[in-house]
Amino acid sequence: MSLQLQMLGTGSAFAKKYFNNNALLGDGSFTLLIDCGITAPLALHQLGKTFNDLDAVLITHIHGDHVGGLEELAFQMKYAYHRKMKLYIAEALRDVLWEHTLKGGLSQPGQITCLEDAFDVHTLQPGVPCRLSEQIELELIPNRHIPGKDSFSLYINGRIFYSADMTFDPGLLDKLVGERGCDTILHEVQLEGPGEVHTTLSELLSLPEPVQRMIRLMHYADNKDEFVGKTGEMTFLEQGHVNTL
Ligand SMILES: O=c1ccn([C@@H]2O[C@@H]3COP(=O)(O)O[C@H]3[C@H]2O)c(=O)[nH]1
Numbered sequence: 001m002s003l004q005l006q007m008l009g010t011g012s013a014f015a016k017k018y019f020n021n022n023a024l025l026g027d028g029s030f031t032l033l034i035d036c037g038i039t040a041p042l043a044l045h046q047l048g049k050t051f052n053d054l055d056a057v058l059i060t061h062i063h064g065d066h067v068g069g070l071e072e073l074a075f076q077m078k079y080a081y082h083r084k085m086k087l088y089i090a091e092a093l094r095d096v097l098w099e100h101t102l103k104g105g106l107s108q109p110g111q112i113t114c115l116e117d118a119f120d121v122h123t124l125q126p127g128v129p130c131r132l133s134e135q136i137e138l139e140l141i142p143n144r145h146i147p148g149k150d151s152f153s154l155y156i157n158g159r160i161f162y163s164a165d166m167t168f169d170p171g172l173l174d175k176l177v178g179e180r181g182c183d184t185i186l187h188e189v190q191l192e193g194p195g196e197v198h199t200t201l202s203e204l205l206s207l208p209e210p211v212q213r214m215i216r217l218m219h220y221a222d223n224k225d226e227f228v229g230k231t232g233e234m235t236f237l238e239q240g241h242v243n244t245l
Pocket residue numbers: 012013014063064065146165196197
């Protein structure tokens with residue numbers, strides 16, 4: 001069974017040529033938005049879509065390029081489309097998202113006083129697969145991104161790894177490929193400099209070639225074109241293209 005992946009954006013947090021690294025994952029009758037960053041409303045509009053075309057949104061961690069578009073999404077759903085969007089979120093991020101990100105803009109006494117007033121909230125536990133649609137099952141995998149902040153990668157249908165933002169974890173990739181049937185890796189990449197909170201291209205180039213062949217690169221900087229042909233066996237995901245996974 002194949003899925004369709006269309007990146008709303010493939011850019012790093014500071015990219016200006018590319019929108020935020022947010023994705024549409026569809027199975028033909030259900031569409032999930034993976035992360036909803038600052039640029040998501042415009043990126044969606046430029047693809048000729050609206051928030052009403054989506055069935056659910058999932059958040060990987062609390063950074064503006066992954067959650068900055070949620071206020072507009074919630075307001076549009078309430079006042080333009082008169083329904084709540086399903087929100088899939090790790091239990092550990094639920095209160096943080098409301099208290100530290102959304103409450104200031106969304107709260108309206110008597111109308112919106114908690115996350116559940118704005119979204120149809122479904123909490124996820126890491127390591128426990130959750131069926132989102134007939135053809136999409138998804139598991140959160142805790143990752144290392146910012147020390148002391150919760151952040152999650154995604155494992156989809158027991159074969160597709162979506163890194164979200166994370167530092168290099170070759171042991172995890174080795175385990176997913178060697179023991180858990182992973183055949184597709186959608187991985188963030190920092191093209192230059194020390195990784196610090198991201199995974200660098202040089203780190204990914206240290207992976208065995210068969211693993212590199214599974215990797216599509218995303219969350220990259222504006223000078224990505226300078227690196228075409230310099231990514232070993234790995235290829236870049238392109239913003240707006242529809243990929244069959
Ligand atoms: O300790 C830190 C924390 C953050 N940052 C930058 O802020 C950005 C936030 O979004 P991001 O996670 O996509 O990318 C992050 C980096 O570009 C950093 O360089 N070092």
